[in-house]
Amino acid sequence: MFELSHLQVLSGVWLSGGGAEADVVVSSRARLARNVAGFPFLTRASEEKRAAVEELVRASIKGSSLRGRVNYHDLAAMEHVERQFLVERHLISRDHAFAQGPRGVAFAPDERISIMVNEEDHLRIQSLRAGLQLREAFELANEIDDALEERIDYAYSSQFGYLTACPTNLGTGMRVSVMLHLPALVITREIEKVFQAVNKINLAVRGLYGEGTQASGDFYQISNQVTLGKTEAEIVDNLASVIPQIVKYERKVRQTLLQVKRVVLEDKIWRALGVLRFARTITSEETLELLSLVRLGVHLTVIEGISTSTINELLVLSQPAHLQKVESAKLSSHERDVVRARYIRERLSKDMGPVG
Protein backbone atom coordinates (compact mmCIF):
# COMPACT_ATOMS: atom_id res chain seq x y z
CA MET A 1 0.00 0.00 0.00
CA PHE A 2 1.15 3.47 -0.76
CA GLU A 3 2.78 5.49 1.98
CA LEU A 4 0.52 8.44 2.59
CA SER A 5 0.35 8.00 6.32
CA HIS A 6 2.04 11.32 7.09
CA LEU A 7 -1.02 13.00 5.62
CA GLN A 8 -3.41 11.36 8.05
CA VAL A 9 -2.65 13.61 10.94
CA LEU A 10 -1.15 16.59 9.23
CA SER A 11 -3.78 18.65 7.52
CA GLY A 12 -2.83 20.93 4.70
CA VAL A 13 -2.01 24.49 5.68
CA TRP A 14 -5.05 25.62 3.73
CA LEU A 15 -7.18 23.94 6.42
CA SER A 16 -5.56 25.98 9.17
CA GLY A 17 -8.60 28.22 9.51
CA GLY A 18 -6.35 31.23 8.98
CA GLY A 19 -6.19 33.72 6.15
CA ALA A 20 -8.35 36.77 5.58
CA GLU A 21 -12.14 36.59 6.08
CA ALA A 22 -11.78 33.07 7.50
CA ASP A 23 -15.26 33.18 9.05
CA VAL A 24 -16.75 32.96 5.56
CA VAL A 25 -13.90 32.14 3.16
CA VAL A 26 -12.55 28.63 3.79
CA SER A 27 -9.92 28.57 1.08
CA SER A 28 -8.66 30.12 -2.15
CA ARG A 29 -7.47 28.15 -5.12
CA ALA A 30 -5.80 28.85 -8.45
CA ARG A 31 -5.29 26.27 -11.16
CA LEU A 32 -3.54 26.46 -14.50
CA ALA A 33 -4.23 24.07 -17.39
CA ARG A 34 -1.20 23.29 -19.54
CA ASN A 35 -0.39 20.83 -22.29
CA VAL A 36 2.81 19.52 -23.78
CA ALA A 37 3.39 20.66 -27.37
CA GLY A 38 3.51 17.87 -29.93
CA PHE A 39 1.23 15.45 -28.09
CA PRO A 40 -2.49 14.85 -28.62
CA PHE A 41 -4.87 15.61 -25.77
CA LEU A 42 -5.95 12.65 -23.67
CA THR A 43 -9.19 11.88 -25.52
CA ARG A 44 -7.19 11.23 -28.72
CA ALA A 45 -4.03 9.85 -27.14
CA SER A 46 -3.10 6.16 -27.37
CA GLU A 47 -1.96 4.34 -24.23
CA GLU A 48 1.65 4.77 -25.45
CA LYS A 49 1.26 8.50 -25.98
CA ARG A 50 -0.30 8.92 -22.55
CA ALA A 51 2.53 6.98 -21.01
CA ALA A 52 5.03 9.13 -22.91
CA VAL A 53 3.40 12.35 -21.62
CA GLU A 54 3.31 11.00 -18.08
CA GLU A 55 6.96 10.02 -18.26
CA LEU A 56 8.02 13.31 -19.80
CA VAL A 57 6.16 15.42 -17.27
CA ARG A 58 7.30 13.29 -14.33
CA ALA A 59 10.92 13.60 -15.47
CA SER A 60 10.47 17.35 -16.00
CA ILE A 61 9.08 17.84 -12.49
CA LYS A 62 11.91 15.81 -10.99
CA GLY A 63 14.51 17.63 -13.06
CA SER A 64 13.15 21.09 -12.30
CA SER A 65 13.74 23.44 -9.41
CA LEU A 66 10.63 21.88 -7.83
CA ARG A 67 12.66 18.79 -7.01
CA GLY A 68 12.59 18.42 -3.25
CA ARG A 69 9.52 20.63 -2.92
CA VAL A 70 7.03 18.12 -4.29
CA ASN A 71 6.70 14.34 -4.28
CA TYR A 72 5.43 12.47 -7.29
CA HIS A 73 2.83 9.70 -6.94
CA ASP A 74 1.78 7.26 -9.63
CA LEU A 75 -2.02 7.16 -9.49
CA ALA A 76 -2.37 4.15 -11.78
CA ALA A 77 -0.43 2.09 -9.23
CA MET A 78 -2.42 3.38 -6.29
CA GLU A 79 -5.32 1.67 -4.60
CA HIS A 80 -8.85 3.01 -4.84
CA VAL A 81 -8.97 4.13 -1.21
CA GLU A 82 -5.67 6.03 -1.56
CA ARG A 83 -6.97 7.91 -4.56
CA GLN A 84 -10.24 8.68 -2.77
CA PHE A 85 -8.10 9.96 0.09
CA LEU A 86 -6.39 12.46 -2.22
CA VAL A 87 -9.78 13.62 -3.54
CA GLU A 88 -11.01 14.25 0.00
CA ARG A 89 -7.83 16.24 0.50
CA HIS A 90 -8.57 18.32 -2.66
CA LEU A 91 -5.18 17.29 -4.07
CA ILE A 92 -6.71 15.62 -7.13
CA SER A 93 -10.11 15.81 -8.80
CA ARG A 94 -12.68 13.01 -8.75
CA ASP A 95 -12.29 12.53 -12.50
CA HIS A 96 -8.55 12.20 -12.08
CA ALA A 97 -8.90 9.69 -9.28
CA PHE A 98 -11.23 7.34 -11.10
CA ALA A 99 -9.95 7.70 -14.67
CA GLN A 100 -7.92 4.98 -16.38
CA GLY A 101 -4.40 4.89 -17.73
CA PRO A 102 -1.02 6.41 -16.88
CA ARG A 103 -1.48 9.44 -14.69
CA GLY A 104 -0.04 10.93 -11.55
CA VAL A 105 0.11 13.77 -9.10
CA ALA A 106 2.93 15.69 -7.50
CA PHE A 107 2.26 17.64 -4.36
CA ALA A 108 4.05 19.44 -1.60
CA PRO A 109 3.93 18.07 1.98
CA ASP A 110 2.16 21.24 3.13
CA GLU A 111 -0.44 20.59 0.39
CA ARG A 112 -0.29 24.12 -0.96
CA ILE A 113 0.78 22.91 -4.40
CA SER A 114 -0.39 20.01 -6.48
CA ILE A 115 0.35 19.13 -10.08
CA MET A 116 -2.04 16.66 -11.70
CA VAL A 117 -0.57 14.84 -14.67
CA ASN A 118 -2.88 13.51 -17.40
CA GLU A 119 -6.11 14.83 -15.99
CA GLU A 120 -8.25 16.45 -18.71
CA ASP A 121 -5.11 18.34 -19.72
CA HIS A 122 -1.56 17.02 -19.56
CA LEU A 123 -0.90 19.27 -16.59
CA ARG A 124 -3.14 20.90 -14.03
CA ILE A 125 -1.13 23.04 -11.65
CA GLN A 126 -3.03 24.06 -8.56
CA SER A 127 -2.33 26.07 -5.47
CA LEU A 128 -4.50 26.14 -2.35
CA ARG A 129 -4.40 28.75 0.42
CA ALA A 130 -6.38 29.27 3.60
CA GLY A 131 -8.99 32.03 3.68
CA LEU A 132 -9.15 34.78 1.08
CA GLN A 133 -5.71 34.73 -0.55
CA LEU A 134 -6.47 34.64 -4.25
CA ARG A 135 -3.49 36.68 -5.36
CA GLU A 136 -1.14 34.58 -3.26
CA ALA A 137 -2.68 31.40 -4.65
CA PHE A 138 -2.25 32.68 -8.19
CA GLU A 139 1.33 33.78 -7.60
CA LEU A 140 2.30 30.39 -6.24
CA ALA A 141 0.69 28.53 -9.16
CA ASN A 142 2.39 30.95 -11.54
CA GLU A 143 5.76 30.31 -9.94
CA ILE A 144 5.30 26.54 -10.35
CA ASP A 145 4.32 27.15 -13.96
CA ASP A 146 7.53 29.14 -14.57
CA ALA A 147 9.62 26.38 -13.06
CA LEU A 148 8.00 23.70 -15.22
CA GLU A 149 8.13 25.79 -18.35
CA GLU A 150 11.90 25.73 -18.22
CA ARG A 151 11.65 22.00 -18.87
CA ILE A 152 8.45 21.56 -20.85
CA ASP A 153 7.46 23.00 -24.22
CA TYR A 154 3.87 24.08 -23.70
CA ALA A 155 1.26 24.04 -26.45
CA TYR A 156 0.62 27.73 -27.03
CA SER A 157 -0.75 30.03 -29.71
CA SER A 158 -0.37 33.79 -29.79
CA GLN A 159 -4.10 34.18 -30.49
CA PHE A 160 -5.66 31.49 -28.27
CA GLY A 161 -3.02 31.45 -25.55
CA TYR A 162 -2.40 28.18 -23.75
CA LEU A 163 -4.04 25.42 -25.75
CA THR A 164 -6.31 23.17 -23.72
CA ALA A 165 -8.47 20.11 -24.32
CA CYS A 166 -11.66 22.08 -23.66
CA PRO A 167 -12.31 25.45 -25.34
CA THR A 168 -13.65 26.80 -22.04
CA ASN A 169 -10.07 26.82 -20.69
CA LEU A 170 -8.28 28.44 -23.63
CA GLY A 171 -6.22 31.58 -23.12
CA THR A 172 -4.85 31.79 -19.62
CA GLY A 173 -5.95 28.23 -18.80
CA MET A 174 -6.63 29.65 -15.38
CA ARG A 175 -9.47 28.96 -13.00
CA VAL A 176 -9.40 30.79 -9.68
CA SER A 177 -11.93 29.96 -7.01
CA VAL A 178 -12.85 30.52 -3.42
CA MET A 179 -14.67 28.12 -1.13
CA LEU A 180 -17.30 29.98 0.84
CA HIS A 181 -19.25 28.94 3.90
CA LEU A 182 -22.66 30.59 3.53
CA PRO A 183 -25.03 29.04 6.11
CA ALA A 184 -26.98 32.22 6.88
CA LEU A 185 -27.63 32.97 3.22
CA VAL A 186 -28.81 29.38 2.77
CA ILE A 187 -31.12 29.41 5.83
CA THR A 188 -32.76 32.64 4.68
CA ARG A 189 -32.75 31.56 1.00
CA GLU A 190 -30.94 34.76 0.10
CA ILE A 191 -28.38 32.53 -1.60
CA GLU A 192 -30.42 32.51 -4.82
CA LYS A 193 -29.84 36.23 -5.19
CA VAL A 194 -26.12 35.69 -4.81
CA PHE A 195 -26.17 32.99 -7.50
CA GLN A 196 -28.02 35.24 -9.89
CA ALA A 197 -25.73 38.20 -9.31
CA VAL A 198 -22.67 36.03 -9.61
CA ASN A 199 -23.88 34.41 -12.86
CA LYS A 200 -24.51 37.81 -14.36
CA ILE A 201 -20.86 38.71 -14.05
CA ASN A 202 -19.71 35.44 -15.60
CA LEU A 203 -18.74 33.64 -12.43
CA ALA A 204 -19.72 30.04 -11.77
CA VAL A 205 -20.99 28.44 -8.57
CA ARG A 206 -20.06 24.85 -7.80
CA GLY A 207 -20.14 22.34 -4.96
CA LEU A 208 -17.54 21.32 -2.43
CA TYR A 209 -15.52 19.15 -4.80
CA GLY A 210 -15.56 21.34 -7.89
CA GLU A 211 -16.92 20.67 -11.32
CA GLY A 212 -20.02 18.50 -11.55
CA THR A 213 -20.58 18.21 -7.82
CA GLN A 214 -23.53 19.35 -5.77
CA ALA A 215 -23.05 22.02 -3.18
CA SER A 216 -23.56 20.49 0.23
CA GLY A 217 -23.46 21.59 3.83
CA ASP A 218 -23.63 25.26 2.91
CA PHE A 219 -20.22 25.19 1.21
CA TYR A 220 -19.97 26.74 -2.24
CA GLN A 221 -17.17 27.31 -4.69
CA ILE A 222 -17.22 30.46 -6.81
CA SER A 223 -14.92 30.70 -9.80
CA ASN A 224 -14.29 32.59 -13.05
CA GLN A 225 -15.75 31.22 -16.29
CA VAL A 226 -13.89 33.41 -18.75
CA THR A 227 -10.28 32.40 -19.31
CA LEU A 228 -9.49 34.10 -22.63
CA GLY A 229 -9.32 37.79 -23.50
CA LYS A 230 -8.40 38.92 -20.00
CA THR A 231 -5.07 38.94 -18.23
CA GLU A 232 -4.51 36.71 -15.20
CA ALA A 233 -4.45 39.79 -12.98
CA GLU A 234 -7.80 40.98 -14.34
CA ILE A 235 -9.39 37.58 -13.75
CA VAL A 236 -8.07 37.44 -10.18
CA ASP A 237 -9.15 41.03 -9.49
CA ASN A 238 -12.62 40.42 -10.89
CA LEU A 239 -13.23 37.51 -8.53
CA ALA A 240 -11.43 39.17 -5.64
CA SER A 241 -13.60 42.27 -5.96
CA VAL A 242 -16.87 40.32 -5.66
CA ILE A 243 -16.00 38.13 -2.69
CA PRO A 244 -15.90 40.87 -0.04
CA GLN A 245 -19.47 41.81 -1.00
CA ILE A 246 -20.68 38.25 -0.53
CA VAL A 247 -18.76 38.01 2.74
CA LYS A 248 -20.36 41.23 3.93
CA TYR A 249 -23.81 39.99 2.93
CA GLU A 250 -23.36 36.67 4.75
CA ARG A 251 -22.12 38.44 7.89
CA LYS A 252 -25.02 40.89 7.81
CA VAL A 253 -27.56 38.09 7.53
CA ARG A 254 -25.81 36.17 10.35
CA GLN A 255 -26.18 39.20 12.60
CA THR A 256 -29.80 39.73 11.57
CA LEU A 257 -30.57 36.09 12.35
CA LEU A 258 -28.93 36.50 15.77
CA GLN A 259 -31.02 39.58 16.50
CA VAL A 260 -34.34 38.37 15.17
CA LYS A 261 -34.19 34.66 15.90
CA ARG A 262 -31.45 34.26 18.49
CA VAL A 263 -33.01 31.40 20.41
CA VAL A 264 -33.99 29.47 17.30
CA LEU A 265 -30.51 29.87 15.82
CA GLU A 266 -28.70 29.06 19.06
CA ASP A 267 -30.89 26.01 19.49
CA LYS A 268 -29.99 24.74 16.02
CA ILE A 269 -26.29 25.29 16.71
CA TRP A 270 -26.26 23.66 20.17
CA ARG A 271 -28.31 20.69 18.97
CA ALA A 272 -25.82 20.21 16.14
CA LEU A 273 -22.96 20.21 18.61
CA GLY A 274 -24.90 17.91 20.91
CA VAL A 275 -25.41 15.31 18.19
CA LEU A 276 -21.75 15.51 17.14
CA ARG A 277 -20.57 15.06 20.75
CA PHE A 278 -22.89 12.17 21.62
CA ALA A 279 -23.86 10.29 18.45
CA ARG A 280 -22.81 6.65 18.17
CA THR A 281 -23.30 6.46 14.41
CA ILE A 282 -23.36 9.26 11.88
CA THR A 283 -23.30 9.56 8.06
CA SER A 284 -20.96 11.90 6.22
CA GLU A 285 -23.92 13.97 4.94
CA GLU A 286 -25.21 14.57 8.46
CA THR A 287 -21.69 15.33 9.64
CA LEU A 288 -21.26 17.99 6.97
CA GLU A 289 -24.61 19.55 7.78
CA LEU A 290 -23.93 19.65 11.54
CA LEU A 291 -20.33 20.81 11.23
CA SER A 292 -21.59 23.68 9.09
CA LEU A 293 -23.85 24.80 11.95
CA VAL A 294 -21.09 24.38 14.53
CA ARG A 295 -18.74 26.39 12.33
CA LEU A 296 -21.37 29.14 12.23
CA GLY A 297 -21.70 28.91 16.02
CA VAL A 298 -17.96 29.29 16.48
CA HIS A 299 -17.81 32.40 14.32
CA LEU A 300 -20.82 33.95 16.05
CA THR A 301 -19.12 33.10 19.38
CA VAL A 302 -22.23 31.18 20.38
CA ILE A 303 -19.88 28.25 20.96
CA GLU A 304 -16.49 28.78 22.53
CA GLY A 305 -13.56 26.44 22.89
CA ILE A 306 -13.45 25.00 19.37
CA SER A 307 -11.11 26.39 16.76
CA THR A 308 -11.91 26.80 13.07
CA SER A 309 -9.01 24.51 12.25
CA THR A 310 -10.62 21.72 14.29
CA ILE A 311 -13.80 22.03 12.27
CA ASN A 312 -11.91 22.15 8.98
CA GLU A 313 -9.94 19.11 10.08
CA LEU A 314 -13.13 17.24 10.98
CA LEU A 315 -14.64 18.14 7.60
CA VAL A 316 -11.79 16.37 5.86
CA LEU A 317 -10.88 13.60 8.29
CA SER A 318 -14.45 12.37 8.79
CA GLN A 319 -14.71 11.33 5.15
CA PRO A 320 -14.74 7.66 4.07
CA ALA A 321 -11.17 7.21 2.80
CA HIS A 322 -9.70 9.14 5.73
CA LEU A 323 -11.57 7.02 8.26
CA GLN A 324 -10.35 3.87 6.56
CA LYS A 325 -6.79 5.18 6.68
CA VAL A 326 -7.12 6.02 10.36
CA GLU A 327 -8.47 2.54 11.07
CA SER A 328 -6.11 0.91 8.54
CA ALA A 329 -8.99 -1.27 7.46
CA LYS A 330 -11.60 -1.49 4.77
CA LEU A 331 -14.89 -0.57 6.42
CA SER A 332 -18.48 -1.15 5.41
CA SER A 333 -20.66 1.90 5.23
CA HIS A 334 -22.24 1.11 8.61
CA GLU A 335 -18.82 0.52 10.21
CA ARG A 336 -17.67 3.85 8.81
CA ASP A 337 -20.60 5.63 10.42
CA VAL A 338 -19.66 4.13 13.79
CA VAL A 339 -15.96 4.98 13.43
CA ARG A 340 -16.85 8.47 12.22
CA ALA A 341 -19.06 9.16 15.24
CA ARG A 342 -16.32 7.95 17.61
CA TYR A 343 -13.63 9.95 15.85
CA ILE A 344 -15.71 13.16 15.99
CA ARG A 345 -16.52 12.65 19.70
CA GLU A 346 -12.86 12.16 20.52
CA ARG A 347 -11.67 15.09 18.45
CA LEU A 348 -14.21 17.48 19.98
CA SER A 349 -13.39 16.29 23.49
CA LYS A 350 -9.77 17.15 22.83
CA ASP A 351 -10.77 20.78 22.28
CA MET A 352 -13.67 21.10 24.73
CA GLY A 353 -12.83 18.59 27.40
CA PRO A 354 -14.62 15.30 28.09
CA VAL A 355 -18.41 15.22 28.23
CA GLY A 356 -20.50 14.34 31.25
Added chain:
Amino acid sequence: MLCQNCTKRAATVHLTEVVSNMKKEIHLCEECAQAKGVAIKTHIQGLEIPEFFGQLAQTHGQTASGASTEAQVRCDACGLTFEAFRNSGKFGCPDCVASFKKGLVGLVERIHGGTQHRGKVPNRATERIAKQKELMELREELKRAVTEEAYDLAAQLRDTVHKLESKLGYHTDGADECSSCLTCRSSRAYG
Protein backbone atom coordinates in the same frame (compact mmCIF):
# COMPACT_ATOMS: atom_id res chain seq x y z
CA MET B 1 -40.76 15.29 -16.66
CA LEU B 2 -42.84 16.95 -19.36
CA CYS B 3 -42.39 20.46 -20.62
CA GLN B 4 -44.70 22.79 -18.69
CA ASN B 5 -45.42 24.82 -21.81
CA CYS B 6 -46.29 22.28 -24.52
CA THR B 7 -46.74 19.25 -22.22
CA LYS B 8 -45.62 17.09 -25.14
CA ARG B 9 -41.85 16.87 -25.09
CA ALA B 10 -39.51 16.04 -22.24
CA ALA B 11 -38.34 19.03 -20.22
CA THR B 12 -34.59 19.43 -20.57
CA VAL B 13 -34.20 23.06 -19.56
CA HIS B 14 -34.69 23.64 -15.85
CA LEU B 15 -34.81 27.19 -14.64
CA THR B 16 -35.01 28.58 -11.16
CA GLU B 17 -36.41 32.05 -10.90
CA VAL B 18 -36.76 34.15 -7.82
CA VAL B 19 -39.75 36.46 -8.05
CA SER B 20 -40.41 38.64 -5.02
CA ASN B 21 -38.54 36.23 -2.75
CA MET B 22 -40.47 33.21 -4.00
CA LYS B 23 -38.45 30.50 -5.65
CA LYS B 24 -40.15 29.31 -8.80
CA GLU B 25 -38.99 26.36 -10.84
CA ILE B 26 -39.77 26.19 -14.54
CA HIS B 27 -39.21 23.09 -16.65
CA LEU B 28 -39.23 23.45 -20.43
CA CYS B 29 -38.26 21.45 -23.47
CA GLU B 30 -35.56 22.90 -25.64
CA GLU B 31 -37.94 24.08 -28.36
CA CYS B 32 -40.20 25.96 -25.96
CA ALA B 33 -37.22 27.41 -24.11
CA GLN B 34 -35.87 28.76 -27.35
CA ALA B 35 -39.28 29.99 -28.47
CA LYS B 36 -39.62 31.82 -25.18
CA GLY B 37 -36.23 33.35 -25.80
CA VAL B 38 -34.65 31.96 -22.69
CA ALA B 39 -31.13 33.31 -22.89
CA ILE B 40 -28.62 30.50 -23.12
CA LYS B 41 -26.36 32.18 -20.61
CA THR B 42 -28.84 31.78 -17.80
CA HIS B 43 -28.83 28.01 -18.04
CA ILE B 44 -25.34 27.27 -19.24
CA GLN B 45 -24.55 25.75 -15.89
CA GLY B 46 -27.19 23.07 -16.10
CA LEU B 47 -26.05 21.97 -19.52
CA GLU B 48 -23.38 19.53 -20.41
CA ILE B 49 -20.75 21.04 -22.68
CA PRO B 50 -21.69 19.03 -25.80
CA GLU B 51 -25.33 20.07 -25.44
CA PHE B 52 -24.16 23.63 -25.00
CA PHE B 53 -22.17 23.53 -28.22
CA GLY B 54 -24.99 21.77 -30.00
CA GLN B 55 -27.33 24.55 -29.00
CA LEU B 56 -24.90 27.21 -30.06
CA ALA B 57 -24.59 25.59 -33.44
CA GLN B 58 -28.38 25.60 -33.69
CA THR B 59 -29.02 29.10 -32.49
CA HIS B 60 -26.18 30.58 -34.44
CA GLY B 61 -26.57 28.06 -37.26
CA GLN B 62 -25.02 28.76 -40.58
CA THR B 63 -26.84 27.74 -43.74
CA ALA B 64 -27.23 23.98 -43.90
CA SER B 65 -24.73 23.50 -46.73
CA GLY B 66 -22.16 25.88 -45.21
CA ALA B 67 -22.45 24.13 -41.89
CA SER B 68 -21.97 20.67 -43.34
CA THR B 69 -18.78 21.52 -45.25
CA GLU B 70 -17.43 23.19 -42.17
CA ALA B 71 -18.37 20.18 -40.10
CA GLN B 72 -16.21 18.01 -42.37
CA VAL B 73 -13.06 20.06 -41.78
CA ARG B 74 -10.48 17.67 -40.38
CA CYS B 75 -7.48 18.44 -38.15
CA ASP B 76 -4.32 17.56 -40.09
CA ALA B 77 -2.50 16.46 -36.99
CA CYS B 78 -4.96 14.22 -35.13
CA GLY B 79 -7.73 13.60 -37.66
CA LEU B 80 -10.59 14.92 -35.54
CA THR B 81 -13.40 16.53 -37.58
CA PHE B 82 -14.94 19.83 -36.60
CA GLU B 83 -18.26 18.03 -36.28
CA ALA B 84 -16.80 15.51 -33.82
CA PHE B 85 -15.24 18.37 -31.88
CA ARG B 86 -18.60 20.12 -31.71
CA ASN B 87 -20.32 16.99 -30.46
CA SER B 88 -17.79 16.18 -27.78
CA GLY B 89 -16.79 19.74 -26.89
CA LYS B 90 -13.18 18.61 -26.67
CA PHE B 91 -10.23 19.23 -28.98
CA GLY B 92 -8.12 16.28 -30.06
CA CYS B 93 -4.72 17.96 -30.03
CA PRO B 94 -3.07 21.37 -29.82
CA ASP B 95 -3.23 21.71 -33.63
CA CYS B 96 -7.05 21.49 -33.71
CA VAL B 97 -7.26 25.17 -32.80
CA ALA B 98 -5.46 26.16 -36.01
CA SER B 99 -7.32 23.57 -38.12
CA PHE B 100 -10.75 24.68 -36.88
CA LYS B 101 -9.95 28.36 -36.64
CA LYS B 102 -12.71 29.46 -39.01
CA GLY B 103 -15.49 27.77 -37.08
CA LEU B 104 -13.85 28.30 -33.73
CA VAL B 105 -13.50 32.07 -33.50
CA GLY B 106 -17.24 32.64 -33.12
CA LEU B 107 -17.53 29.87 -30.56
CA VAL B 108 -14.62 31.19 -28.52
CA GLU B 109 -16.12 34.65 -28.59
CA ARG B 110 -19.45 33.34 -27.28
CA ILE B 111 -17.74 31.45 -24.47
CA HIS B 112 -15.22 34.09 -23.46
CA GLY B 113 -16.45 37.36 -24.92
CA GLY B 114 -13.05 37.79 -26.55
CA THR B 115 -10.90 36.10 -29.18
CA GLN B 116 -7.42 37.39 -28.44
CA HIS B 117 -5.32 36.03 -25.59
CA ARG B 118 -3.99 38.84 -23.41
CA GLY B 119 -2.51 36.87 -20.55
CA LYS B 120 0.76 35.20 -19.80
CA VAL B 121 3.16 34.36 -22.61
CA PRO B 122 5.51 31.46 -21.94
CA ASN B 123 9.10 32.68 -21.67
CA ARG B 124 10.06 30.11 -24.22
CA ALA B 125 7.50 31.57 -26.62
CA THR B 126 8.97 35.03 -26.08
CA GLU B 127 12.36 33.57 -26.86
CA ARG B 128 10.98 31.96 -29.98
CA ILE B 129 9.34 35.16 -31.16
CA ALA B 130 12.61 37.01 -30.60
CA LYS B 131 14.48 34.33 -32.55
CA GLN B 132 11.99 34.54 -35.39
CA LYS B 133 12.48 38.29 -35.54
CA GLU B 134 16.23 37.86 -35.56
CA LEU B 135 15.88 35.30 -38.34
CA MET B 136 13.87 37.68 -40.47
CA GLU B 137 16.48 40.39 -40.05
CA LEU B 138 19.30 38.00 -40.90
CA ARG B 139 17.49 36.88 -44.04
CA GLU B 140 17.18 40.51 -45.13
CA GLU B 141 20.89 41.01 -44.55
CA LEU B 142 21.63 37.85 -46.51
CA LYS B 143 19.53 39.08 -49.40
CA ARG B 144 21.36 42.40 -49.35
CA ALA B 145 24.76 40.70 -49.24
CA VAL B 146 23.83 38.59 -52.26
CA THR B 147 22.60 41.62 -54.20
CA GLU B 148 25.81 43.45 -53.35
CA GLU B 149 27.78 40.38 -54.42
CA ALA B 150 29.52 40.20 -51.00
CA TYR B 151 29.73 36.43 -51.20
CA ASP B 152 31.99 35.84 -48.18
CA LEU B 153 29.58 37.70 -45.95
CA ALA B 154 26.65 35.95 -47.62
CA ALA B 155 28.16 32.54 -46.90
CA GLN B 156 28.65 33.45 -43.24
CA LEU B 157 25.14 34.80 -42.96
CA ARG B 158 23.74 31.73 -44.67
CA ASP B 159 25.35 29.50 -42.03
CA THR B 160 24.05 31.65 -39.20
CA VAL B 161 20.55 31.62 -40.67
CA HIS B 162 20.72 27.88 -41.15
CA LYS B 163 21.79 27.32 -37.54
CA LEU B 164 19.01 29.52 -36.23
CA GLU B 165 16.47 27.75 -38.38
CA SER B 166 17.64 24.41 -37.06
CA LYS B 167 17.21 25.71 -33.54
CA LEU B 168 13.66 26.72 -34.36
CA GLY B 169 13.04 23.27 -35.77
CA TYR B 170 12.65 24.33 -39.41
CA HIS B 171 15.06 21.67 -40.67
CA THR B 172 13.30 18.46 -39.85
CA ASP B 173 14.91 15.08 -39.30
CA GLY B 174 18.26 16.72 -38.68
CA ALA B 175 18.88 16.92 -42.42
CA ASP B 176 21.49 19.41 -43.54
CA GLU B 177 19.34 20.52 -46.40
CA CYS B 178 15.64 20.37 -46.97
CA SER B 179 13.72 20.94 -50.14
CA SER B 180 11.03 23.11 -48.59
CA CYS B 181 13.43 25.50 -46.90
CA LEU B 182 14.21 28.77 -48.62
CA THR B 183 17.71 29.07 -47.24
CA CYS B 184 18.68 25.60 -48.39
CA ARG B 185 17.30 26.26 -51.84
CA SER B 186 18.86 29.68 -52.19
CA SER B 187 22.19 28.41 -50.88
CA ARG B 188 22.12 25.81 -53.63
CA ALA B 189 21.33 28.55 -56.10
CA TYR B 190 24.50 30.46 -55.34
CA GLY B 191 26.32 27.62 -54.10
